[in-house]
Amino acid sequence: GVDAFKICSGDVTHLSLIRQVAGLGKTVMIDTGNSTLGEVERAADTVYSTGNNRLVIHHCPAGFPARLEEINLRVISTLKSMFDCPVAFSDHTPGWEMCIAAVALGADMVEKTVTLDRATRAPEHIVSLEPEEAKRMVKSIRDLEKALGSKRRVLTEEQLEERKKKMRSLFAKEDLLPGVKITEDNMNDCIEYRRPGDGIPACLDYLLLGRAPRCLVSKGRKLRWEDIGTLQ
Known part of the structure; x- marks a missing residue:
């Protein structure tokens, strides 16, 4: 009755298992962990070879907690360019700052473990929420998803008024x-730049x-195109 299966990083090269699960x-969901990009690519191809297109690649830095200099969040962009599927981030750091950064860099999903008591003596609890x-x-x-908005620079009605x-x-x-005639020599004497901008x-x-x-055109009046003649 489950909706998804996750292949742990240690099984990324276990292609017969992946083929059976994908079938x-x-x-x-494929955890990248300590795998190379080539191994991840072969695992993805194995899933697709079964006719199953329901694939998610997890960028999953190793360690509990993962070392900041080894998280390499920019790999998310690499995975998104390599694979035509959602890319997730599995966070093994305390707090949730890395999850926010991952979403900002394009992650479609984040995985974060939850614990009832972070003081529990077990490796994953110290990086859980x-x-x-x-x-x-x-x-x-x-909130971040709302703030990310669109790649297009489009002014809102409020901005247009402002x-x-x-x-x-x-x-x-x-x-x-x-x-x-208005010339370069007399421009500064003739024209001034004032608000509003309408x-x-x-x-x-x-x-x-x-x-x-x-x-x-009286002093202090806003210029209109109809005030100005043609080039002389």
Whole structure:
């Protein structure tokens, strides 16, 4: 009645076992542990050879606790590029900081042991979380997932409104007379850059060069494109 089987790191090269387990059609989780990438690849190919595509690769640093310099979280990116399947992180460190970092680096799943009492005398208990800590870890990961957002840089409606207040537009620094051309020499005397940013953007000031106002633009007024004539 289980939904998945996990192959421990010591059995990654036990291909006949992996083939038999994969043949059951359930999800197969492969712990990488002390295995080489080549061994993990052969194990994955063995799962796929049975027609079972339900595979999860676990980046699983060895040790209780694992040494920080041997965790190599960036391997998560390597595994994701090598295998077309979810990649998990099995955490063997105290706390849950490494789980947060793993999710930020693209881990689809984290594995963390839970204990009722971390003082229990057994190797895994010292790197396990007690129930309330586990709840906080899950909340931290859910918050991170929201914060990660999208790879696309898209401004929200709130940001679009806020940028109008904070960006700068072009304003007349003095009365701008019709027919008097704006040049590089007089630009600083004619134009100033002020908020709000709902007029001609400050970054487009160069488009005024060689142009003259069509009509009088009073000092302090926000410039509009219809105020400006064509190049002269």
